[in-house]
Amino acid sequence: MSDLVQSAPNSRSFRWQDFFARHGTLIVLLALLVFNMIATPNFLSVRTLNVNLTQVATIVIVAVGMTMVIATGGIDLSVGSLMAIAGALAPLIFLGKIVHFGNIYVAVAVAMVVSVLVAGAFGWFNGWLITHFKIQPIIATLVLFIAGRGIAQVVTNGNLQAFKVPQFQFIGLDRWFGIPVQVIVMIILVAAATWTMRNTLFGRQILAVGGNERAARLCGMPVSKTKRWVYFISGICAGIAGLVVIAINSSSDANLVGLGMELDAIAAVAVGGTSLSGGRASVLGTLMGALIIQLVRFTLLANGIPDAAALVVKAAIIVAAVWLQRQNGARA
Amino acid sequence: MTQSITPTGSQGISKTIMNGLGRHGVVLALALLLLFGAVRYEHFLGLFNISTVLRYNSMFALVALGMCFVIMTGGIDLSVGSTAALGSVVAALLSPYGVIIGTLGGVFAGLVIGCINGLIVTRLRILPFITTLATMLAASGSALLLSKNQSVSVSYESGFTELGQGDFLNLPIPAIIAGVFYIIASLVLNLTSTGRTVLAIGGNEDASRLMGLRTDRIKFLVYLASGGLAGLAGVILASQFGAGQPIEGVGWELFAIASVVVGGTLLTGGVGSVGATLAGVLLLGLIFNILNFENGLGWISLSAYWQSVIRGLFLLVVVILQARLSRPND
Numbered sequence: 138m139s140d141l142v143q144s145a146p147n148s149r150s151f152r153w154q155d156f157f158a159r160h161g162t163l164i165v166l167l168a169l170l171v172f173n174m175i176a177t178p179n180f181l182s183v184r185t186l187n188v189n190l191t192q193v194a195t196i197v198i199v200a201v202g203m204t205m206v207i208a209t210g211g212i213d214l215s216v217g218s219l220m221a222i223a224g225a226l227a228p229l230i231f232l233g234k235i236v237h238f239g240n241i242y243v244a245v246a247v248a249m250v251v252s253v254l255v256a257g258a259f260g261w262f263n264g265w266l267i268t269h270f271k272i273q274p275i276i277a278t279l280v281l282f283i284a285g286r287g288i289a290q291v292v293t294n295g296n297l298q299a300f301k302v303p304q305f306q307f308i309g310l311d312r313w314f315g316i317p318v319q320v321i322v323m324i325i326l327v328a329a330a331t332w333t334m335r336n337t338l339f340g341r342q343i344l345a346v347g348g349n350e351r352a353a354r355l356c357g358m359p360v361s362k363t364k365r366w367v368y369f370i371s372g373i374c375a376g377i378a379g380l381v382v383i384a385i386n387s388s389s390d391a392n393l394v395g396l397g398m399e400l401d402a403i404a405a406v407a408v409g410g411t412s413l414s415g416g417r418a419s420v421l422g423t424l425m426g427a428l429i430i431q432l433v434r435f436t437l438l439a440n441g442i443p444d445a446a447a448l449v450v451k452a453a454i455i456v457a458a459v460w461l462q463r464q465n466g467a468r469a
Numbered sequence: 470m471t472q473s474i475t476p477t478g479s480q481g482i483s484k485t486i487m488n489g490l491g492r493h494g495v496v497l498a499l500a501l502l503l504l505f506g507a508v509r510y511e512h513f514l515g516l517f518n519i520s521t522v523l524r525y526n527s528m529f530a531l532v533a534l535g536m537c538f539v540i541m542t543g544g545i546d547l548s549v550g551s552t553a554a555l556g557s558v559v560a561a562l563l564s565p566y567g568v569i570i571g572t573l574g575g576v577f578a579g580l581v582i583g584c585i586n587g588l589i590v591t592r593l594r595i596l597p598f599i600t601t602l603a604t605m606l607a608a609s610g611s612a613l614l615l616s617k618n619q620s621v622s623v624s625y626e627s628g629f630t631e632l633g634q635g636d637f638l639n640l641p642i643p644a645i646i647a648g649v650f651y652i653i654a655s656l657v658l659n660l661t662s663t664g665r666t667v668l669a670i671g672g673n674e675d676a677s678r679l680m681g682l683r684t685d686r687i688k689f690l691v692y693l694a695s696g697g698l699a700g701l702a703g704v705i706l707a708s709q710f711g712a713g714q715p716i717e718g719v720g721w722e723l724f725a726i727a728s729v730v731v732g733g734t735l736l737t738g739g740v741g742s743v744g745a746t747l748a749g750v751l752l753l754g755l756i757f758n759i760l761n762f763e764n765g766l767g768w769i770s771l772s773a774y775w776q777s778v779i780r781g782l783f784l785l786v787v788v789i790l791q792a793r794l795s796r797p798n799d
Contacts, residue, residue: 212598214723266785270792273736275545279723280788284781290774397719400547400602407599414596445618448610452603460593 161461162410162425165454169432177439185435187317191385193431194319195378197424200402200409201330202260202374204423205367207406208334210347210415211274213371215263216402218285219256220379220395225289226252227380228298228389231305245305253376259285260372264365278368282399289391299388309384319381326374330420343367347415404451405430408458429454494790495732495748502755510762518758520641524633524709526754527643528553529724530747531702534647534654535695536725537746541658542691543671543738544590544597549699550721551609552582554714556703558612561621561713564629571629572704579700580693582608587689597692605722612715621713633708643705650698655743663687671738727780728753731787753780 173180199216206213229235230248238244259281266277303310311318334340342363345353354360375395383389403413409426411418430451437447506513532549539546560575582604589600623629635642658664666687669677678684707713726736732749734741757776764771 266789270789272788272792276726276730276736276784276788279727279730280781280785282723282781283727283784284778287774287777287779287781291772291778295772295774400605403598404602407602413598443614443618445610445613448606448613452605452607452610455599455603455606456589456593456595459595459599463593463595 161458162408162422162429165458166425166429166432169429169436173432173436173439177436180439183315187320189428189431189435190320190323191317193427194317194323195381196398196401196405196431197323197427198319198326198374198378198381199371199398200405200423200427201326201420202367202371203399203402204406204409204411204418204420205330205334205343206274206371207403207411207413208343208347208415208418209364209367210350211267211364211367212278212403212413213260213263213368214275214278214399215259215281215285216371216375216378217395217398218282218289219259219372219375220382220398221286221289221391222259222292223252223256223376223379224383224389224394225293225298225391226255227305227383228300229292231302232298232300241302241304245302248305249308249380252380253373256376256379257369257373260375261365261369263372264368267368268361268364286391289394293389293391295391297388297390301387306384306387309381309386319385322377322381326377327420327424334418334420339363339366344416344418347417349416401430404455408455410458410462412462426458429458495745495752495787499748499752499755502752502759506755506759506762510759510766513762516639520636520639520644522751522754522758523644524641526750527641527647528702528705528709529721529728529754530647530750531650531698531705532721533725533728533746533750534650534743535698536722537729537732537734537741537743538654538658538667538691539597539695540726540729540734540736541667541671541738541741542688543674544688544691545601545726545736546586546692546695547598547601547722548582548586548605548608549695549702549725550718551605551612552579552696552699552718553703553706553721554716554718555579555582555608555612555615556700557707557717558616558621558703558713558715559700560629560704561623561707562615564707565624565627567627568629568632568708571623571627571707572632572701575704575707576697576700579696579698579703581696582699583693583696584689586696587692590692591685591689609715616713616715618715620715621707623707623711623713625711630708630711633705633710643709646701646705651743651747658741658743663690667691668739668741671740673739724753727784730791731784733791753783756780756783 179185199220203213203216227248230251231241231244233244238247263278263281266272266280267274308318308322313321334343342353342358345356345358346360346363350360378398379394382394405427406423407413407426408429409419409422409424411422433450433454434444434447437450438444512518532553536546536549556575556579559578560571563574564571585607586597586601586604589595589604590597631642633643637645658667666677666682666684669682670684670687674684703718706717728749729746730736730749731752732742732745732747734746756779760771760773760776760779
């Protein structure tokens with residue numbers, strides 16, 4: 138939205154600073170790729186690509202929903218716990234512990250749909266708390282952050298559910314046309330969200346709510362409805378990511394699935410250039426943000442630097458990226 | 470102890486009562502919970518149980534105290550959990566040199582993180598949420614690097630463990646430390662211009678700056694204090710459990726936020742109470758304690774996992790009540 142504000146005479150003269158600030162995310166990503174092509178042996182291989190994409194896919198899937206939430210000026214801390222709930226529920230269903238299904242394909246289909254919808258329903262509950270009681274999003278979603286993982290643990294009694302069900306695990310282990318399935322899911326979600334934000338009324342409403350909620354309400358926009366949908370979508374995304382994680386692990390551990398995911402997703406969104414105060418959203422930016430964080434970690438690990446040090450670098454990158462965008466925002 | 474600028478005049482008596490309920494609801498709830506426990510369980514109010522609860526929760530109390538001040542300025546500090554972990558590792562590494570060096574080292578590590586937070590928030594003007602999210606990762610990484618990815622056992626010869634495990638006048642030392650800090654904090658908030666400025670910043674930062682208050686300096690100090698208190702909590706953690714634990718502290722920040730919120734401090738800043746925050750910590754801590762006693766009676770057996778569900782429900786009830794009670798007159 139800031140593009141509109143920039144005065145015309147300024148934009149005629151080309152300024153490197155502006156260019157860098159505006160396309161910083163992309164430039165950093167390209168720089169990382171070039172560096173790796175030179176420094177890291179065997180970087181340009183399908184295998185490396187697949188390793189990185191598989192690792193980043195769950196974060197991106199969650200971050201897509203998070204981007205929309207943040208675009209409305211909100212935040213969703215509950216995503217990690219919702220992943221745990223979906224991850225706990227799905228095996229209970231397809232292993233026939235609740236109702237016995239004769240056909241494994243039916244069981245898996247029911248398990249997937251139900252667990253993702255349950256996560257979505259909890260997301261809807263977040264939205265309801267926020268819109269009906271006017272509770273700040275950070276507190277409203279804190280409730281499920283705390284209680285959600287507990288629910289998943291209570292449902293499974295804290296036990297690890299191990300399984301070997303290829304009919305289900307394709308979502309984390311198989312490849313279609315040489316591309317890991319969760320990467321395809323990720324691409325579809327990113328494309329759908331990008332299209333929604335750019336071309337639909339719903340997308341514009343999200344930005345309007347985040348930009349100026351009062352104005353949006355006075356213009357007659359369905360502010361509460363928009364918000365509830367956004368948190369519902371975030372819940373759905375978290376549910377899908379939870380299924381991917383348990384499929385990869387061949388097991389579901391309610392104590393661990395999605396732990397810390399809320400912060401990874403928020404970091405990806407912030408590095409990707411979506412303002413945390415709402416009103417602006419870039420789903421592609423979020424994808425790039427997640428890729429940058431992943432690539433940095435990969436680069437450091439591939440060059441023999443311990444994972445702990447990578448955390449410190451990740452911190453510096455988040456601060457640097459957000460600061461750069463701020464410079465841009467302040468000038469425009 | 471609650472500080473806020475309340476509109477006077479047209480409010481009805483019932484509104485005042487409702488407001489009072491909202492303010493002191495947490496103290497009331499704490500009293501009810503204590504009464505429930507005292508009546509129902511034999512040893513609930515015994516010296517051993519009280520001192521165990523206080524000893525364990527004093528770490529959370531210290532973290533929540535820092536968080537309370539940060540939130541009163543309208544900010545947030547997500548880094549406290551990993552800062553505590555870092556503090557515990559540093560303290561454990563320095564523990565052979567005695568309790569004083571160990572404590573100072575842990576607190577210093579916390580102050581460093583707090584200082585970085587304060588500088589980024591006030592100089593680079595990056596949102597506190599993002600800033601402290603980043604330093605949370607940095608602190609966690611530093612803790613893992615220093616400890617080489619494993620817990621560091623403390624020296625038992627130097628008397629370092631006395632800090633977390635010892636008693637003074639029958640009271641657990643960690644609880645005394647936390648108590649002293651709560652008293653100081655309460656005095657600072659209520660009696661000093663620094664305390665008033667903290668609330669003013671949270672109420673309206675621009676107005677405060679235009680009135681000539683040194684908003685950046687106070688904000689910096691608040692993050693510094695939060696880091697230092699988290700470091701101290703880490704020292705107590707190391708001392709109490711005999712090891713510096715680099716991966717401990719996960720989720721402490723959100724638990725601390727929950728305690729502060731349960732205590733009635735608004736996340737938008739400008740309103741807050743130190744005493745109610747302490748009540749919030751104890752309330753959430755007692756839930757676990759009561760769950761243990763209930764299981765001990767043998768009639769039901771709720772797994773420890775219920776604790777987070779119940780805590781979440783508690784938080785839910787509290788925030789809904791607050792939202793209902795604090796609505797503008799309508």
